[in-house]
Amino acid sequence: MNISADLPKLQHLESSVSQAVLGQVIQTRYEEVQMQIRSLEFPRWKDLLKDNLAQLLIPDDLLDDFPLGVEAREVTGVSNCLYNAASELLVGNESFSPH
Numbered sequence: 001m002n003i004s005a006d007l008p009k010l011q012h013l014e015s016s017v018s019q020a021v022l023g024q025v026i027q028t029r030y031e032e033v034q035m036q037i038r039s040l041e042f043p044r045w046k047d048l049l050k051d052n053l054a055q056l057l058i059p060d061d062l063l064d065d066f067p068l069g070v071e072a073r074e075v076t077g078v079s080n081c082l083y084n085a086a087s088e089l090l091v092g093n094e095s096f097s098p099h
Contacts, residue, residue, distance in 0.1 A: 048073035
């Protein structure tokens with residue numbers, strides 16, 4: 001999703017069509033991005049330790065969207081945990097995380 005490219009299009013649409021149509025355009029784009037994300041594979045995530053406490057925080061309705069399941073995994077939690085998690089998923093270690 002390229003926000004800088006999509007935003008002017010949405011602003012143009014907002015001025016020329018009803019709110020319902022704009023909502024449908026946004027919903028369609030959201031569904032396209034969801035499908036792209038679901039098609040990604042991260043083979044190295046299984047090597048990470050499962051985080052049982054974090055697993056309890058995953059909403060039940062999120063689990064419905066992923067037939068293969070959603071599991072919380074442990075990463076280093078020193079204020080860069082989002083970056084650490086992304087790095088772990090992509091390359092199998094935290095080397096791409098800013099330290």
